[in-house]
Amino acid sequence: MLFPSRLRSCLNLLICLTIFLGWTATAGAQEAQYKLGSGDQLRITVFGHEDLSGNFLVEGSGLVSLPLVGAVPLGGKTIIEAEATIIAALKPDYLKNPRVSVQVLNYRPFYIIGEVNSPGSYAYVSGMTVLEAVAIAGGFTYRAKEGEMTITRGSDDARREAEAVPETLVLPGDVIKVPERFF
Numbered sequence: 001m002l003f004p005s006r007l008r009s010c011l012n013l014l015i016c017l018t019i020f021l022g023w024t025a026t027a028g029a030q031e032a033q034y035k036l037g038s039g040d041q042l043r044i045t046v047f048g049h050e051d052l053s054g055n056f057l058v059e060g061s062g063l064v065s066l067p068l069v070g071a072v073p074l075g076g077k078t079i080i081e082a083e084a085t086i087i088a089a090l091k092p093d094y095l096k097n098p099r100v101s102v103q104v105l106n107y108r109p110f111y112i113i114g115e116v117n118s119p120g121s122y123a124y125v126s127g128m129t130v131l132e133a134v135a136i137a138g139g140f141t142y143r144a145k146e147g148e149m150t151i152t153r154g155s156d157d158a159r160r161e162a163e164a165v166p167e168t169l170v171l172p173g174d175v176i177k178v179p180e181r182f183f
Helices: 002-032 079-090 130-136
Strands: 041-046 054-057 063-066 070-073 100-106 110-114 120-122 149-152 161-164 175-178
Touching: 041 063, 041 079, 054 063, 070 079, 079 100, 110 130, 130 175
Parallel strands: 110 175
Antiparallel strands: 041 054, 041 100, 063 070, 110 120, 149 161, 149 175
């Protein structure tokens, strides 16, 4: 009878591992699709050229001011697209075969409004859910309509509101709205 209990334990472990890996793959995929925006702080490395490397801020217009090449439009681009844009800016006139790496040091904040105890902007935490964002904002007020939250994605140019459940992942620049109930 020892074998079935060990088998059951192994199956439980396998199920938990599968759920965890599925969650991290989803979070990783969303971050890979992440589009840079105003307020993101970047570490840009041009290999072999310390004078061109450093920490840079994406300005409100989506531009990043780089040494030698000046303002480069990186807002709205993924990390891979940003690297390609910087390479294209450096390649024709300045470097023969530039190798560039872009990392996000600090993401722009997310915002939470409505019926939470401390509405406002908060630092983004990778893999955060709407429920965790509400907890960061001090929890729901007694008037909160907890089942009907909405989220507006910071990357959505049309700024459409979508229904949010407690497990919805929050991304940088998102706005979470917790409505008021009337009874």
